[in-house]
Amino acid sequence: MQSTSGRVLIVDDDPIQRRLLQEVVQKSGHKVKLAENGAEAIKMMIGTQASEFDLVILDMVMPELDGLGVLARMRAEKISTPVIVQTAHGGIDVVVSAMNAGAQDFVIKPVAPERLNVSIRNLLKVSALEGEITRFRKQATGTLTFADIITHSPSMERVLDLGKRAASSSIPILIEGESGVGKELIASAIQGSGDRKAKPMVTVNCGAIPENLVESILFGHEKGAFTGAAEKHIGKFQEAHGGTLFLDEVGELPPDVQVKLLRALQESEIDPIGAKRPVKVDFRLISATNRRLIDQVKDGAFREDLYYRLNVFPIWIPPLRDRKEDIPALARHFLARFSAEERKPHVSSIQTDALDLLQAYHWPGNIRQLENAVFRAVVLCDRAELSVDDFPQVAAALDHPISPAAPVASARPPLETQQAPRSSSNAPAHHASQPLPSTGFETAAPFGFTRSLDDQGHIRKLEDVEAELIRTAIAHYSGRMTEVAKRLGIGRSTLYRKLKEYGIDENGTDAAA
Template sequence: MQAVNGRILIVDDDPIQRRLLEEAVKKFGYRSKSATNGAEAVRIMTGPEAGEIDLIILDMVMPELDGLGVLERLRSDKIPTPVIVQTAHGGIDTVVSVMNAGAQDFVVKPVAPERLNVSIRNLLKTSALEDEITRIRKHASGTLTFADIITRSSAMERVLDLGKRAASSNIPILIEGESGVGKEMIASAIQGSSDRRNKPLVTVNCGAIPDSLVESILFGHEKGAFTGAVDKHVGKFQEAHGGTLFLDEVGELPQDVQVKLLRALQEGEIDPIGARRPVKVDFRLISATNRRLIDQVKDGAFREDLYYRLNVFPIWIPPLRDRIEDIPALTRHFIARFAAEAGKPQVAGITPDALDLLQQYRWPGNIRQLENAVFRAVVLCDGVQLTAHDFPQVTSAMDYPAPSGVPSNSAPIATPAPHHAPAPHTPGTQISEPIQAEQPQSGFEHQAPFGFMRNLDHDGHVRKLADVEEEMIRAAITHYSGRMTEVAKRLGIGRSTLYRKLKEYGLDDNGKDAAA
């Protein structure tokens, strides 16, 4: 797997100069795409490939459409991609005209590789930081759109397409996916792309609220409604009036609160604690969960009627390990942000071998884990680029070979899904179209999220303890990369007991069937 920091468009009519630039860009650790003239460059930057281009190296003198003409077209179309202009004449008039036309930098031919590398690195860092600042501002103001989400993955493009469709209506949306995949970001983009943009986006983490306070926080209470209610409190539903209410980890809501949520969805009104009459509310509901709500319904922990109310338009976000093509762009944006926050302006990129390491890792914590890893790496970095040594936690995890037949850091083995479950998702086609409530479909019908196990067998009965124990042992061996002392310690049993159980279940030390 070739690691890359970004993709650069080289625009030059001289084939020798193009070849030299292509080799230099490749040596710096970037991908390249070439255009033989200005008109071709404009076609690329106004077409579907534009989103893949992070920077342009543009020759000044070309037939038909020259460099200034290309710059004028790009800026008239509001294409913000940074541009480095190449010119054989570095006079002051040329420089002024180029910079006024919208170029970010210029170099005089023949340019030294070191000078070009510094320019590319600095411009990519500046562009990433500007994008990050814009994204933060839009997120805070409720105007974030799908165009602001960083992705190069076809699987995520499918997610964005579904999100855009959902944004045009008030249909209830259920976003499913592992922790850290970006569910709140998708919810923000739906809000910012809807007719409720600039209205409140109220986020509630249902798993972080004590059960005794959930009802009051969501629905509000009147003064004197209960001991300690010294003032009237407006709940989250009323705060979201006219806008969007985002209930994260909705599966954590207590049963009594689920009843009131169902009524709010059905009737468009809520009952604050102690209120004499219901209160009408106008809100758009987006729910999210990292657990399988359908399994919670089967276990009796989540109301079936509420599940069907929430699961009208399901969107499943694939884990980062299934969209590794997003890692370079995400990493670059995190580097720009944290280099500024940590006061390390010299940190402007990442070496190809370090990026290759990040793309090989399985990221059980998804984007949130990648973000934290890059933050730590920036703090540790003493040079201008992050290296593999700046990611000690990742390298230590990668040092242990994965058990044979099981990918490193993979999710625990899931038991078969019920016979009526729909077909599993595959990369690139994970997201289904909106489906009827009679046949609910979540994103992980056949695969439990990382760190979770099924409670029921394929017939819907509770699984045998022996089967659960066997799966737990398999999962522990996979998670701790075959280090049996650690496996035994984490399972709370002795090594002799562990090896006895391996023998009982017909497993070898790698968690495989011994007879295989």
């Protein structure tokens, strides 16, 4: 079995020992870089390669800068990469010194490959889980920074560089990118890296608010301002006072609200519904959209003057299919989180061929879709490692063979059923109401494919096909109804009408279930 691919730095002054360790670690599916001494290792960890290592295997006895010296420098430089120390002297005092200096595990030379692999696998899992917990905590407290974002992609490094530059000012930022690429995470990092860090960051999904409530939710209202306004309501702009307001799917705002948003940006004040005078607000605005706002401007759906107010500092986040080098690290972090949340600690790694499968897929739902795929795989897995068999939907989309232990229906019927039997003059004709011969479609089609024939071999009704397509779209886009409607080419009101008509709830399941 091959385990999940990590990036390991081996530090040893003995060339034979370095080569032996390299062979063991690479055989387990990990990527390896070598350092001949402690000074070279420190240089690699604080230089341009600083973010490239998931784990360090460190020899304790080396000339000039020994293992304890490397650990001390790592602590001084605030390098949190987990470390396995190796020593030929297994005295308790050596082990205690190494652990006190920051090492997470130790091995005695010569180390057995099985022992080293167990240590590497456990530390990668713990490191990933700690990283997830740290990110959640920082995002909740408004202290998330760009150093907390998982990426090894040059295109994303450029995004982070732009974000760092923008964080130092209050310039309005427009983040563009497909759904699920991490726009809110970048917004959180901008907020947590600037002068407003630890201040409130208020997030509003403009596409999820009913049109008749948008103005009230954003700008607030006074008591009695309209029917049903039983008490005063503070809007999102006032909630974000002193901090950051993040408007996701800003292109969904109705025209009248766009006018009020423009005034808020120009005058730094808002007009709550029913208020006698405007209210001053101090906020940093970050907007995001999964569409090209300039196209909406050309179509007359978005105000041109507001567009130029929002688009002062544009940041475009590339889709996951254009930065596939991020997939292994993302998959490992999702695996660590979900194995802990689902109380399945035995599911601790992912095979290299499964990672190859994930990297070959184009991920139309981006990081959010990858997250859901790993979540599903962890829930269904009973082994220690995720394999290709745990990603049947991805395998089916790529026409990738999987083992008989986890069957997925073929996208097309067997060869012998694809060809209609030749008619003969002596053969009786089938009556239209009679079931047709087996077509090979009696089993469910894999995710992403739609059957055209029913279990009896007759053409399916259009309404059944449409209902199935809607369920598939809801699952594919994780219940984001704006995106579902957009991809189906219908309006949101039409989508909700069809959900009611077909008895489907917003999770894609039968409402009556």
